[in-house]
Amino acid sequence: MTTQGAGRPRLTDRKRPGETAREEILDAAAELFTTRGYASTSTRKIADAVGIRQATLYHYFKTKDDILDALLSTTVTPTLEVARRILDSDATPAARLHAVVTFDGVQLWTGRWNIGVLYLLPELRTERFLPFVRARETLRATYRELAAAVLAELAAAGTQHLPDSEEDIPLRLVETLVNLRWDGIGREDEPQRTADAAIRALGWTGDWEAMRSQSSALLAQKE
Secondary structure, three states: OOEOOOOOOEOOOOOOOOOOHHHHHHHHHHHHHHOOOOOOHHHHHHHHOOOHHHHHHHHHHOHHHHHHHHHHOOOOOOHHHHHHHOOOOOOOOHHHHHHHHHHHHHHHHOHHHHHHHHOOOHHHHHHHHHHHHHHHHHHHHHHHHHHHHHHHHHHHHHOOOHHHHHOOHHHHHHHHHHHHHHHOOOOEEEEEEEEHHHHOOOOOOHHHHHHHHHHHHHHHHHO
């Protein structure tokens, strides 16, 4: 038996990817929640999957809800941070939206576990998860702002486009990646194809090569 700190013995050698015990717990929980169900997964099962004592798990997370909240946050917080940076850029509206859709899509498509399937859990309707729900609504509003800028540019140019009521299309398209992944279908470049589809769905018909190049440049930038 190895140890991971005073008073917190590990039952077995490391089983999970992650730099810390907290990351290992999240990885195990993500697998169990998405493959066996949230309600049927206990904290004991999560601890066993990591190879730690249940008391050790409680050192990092007080409740199973806290674990779920942490997992859900990984699907929203990174995209929000990137979107806020991109919103302040001088890139074209289409490139900005394309970059955000691509980044968000990659997070959902390439993560070790398909955490997006947890969005429909009834537990998320409780007050405990209100902060996450609000964060997700902020992301939705950010998507709408990005889409509205594309539509406004098209309107100014006299280009035929979808009405403002369709500003939610880009986010809806991104969320289909969760279902595609659940069904085991789709291609490796699905996030990029989804980003193209989001722009096309709004009626944009500009220089695709230039737009994609600008989108890639936005994602290559660092804080």
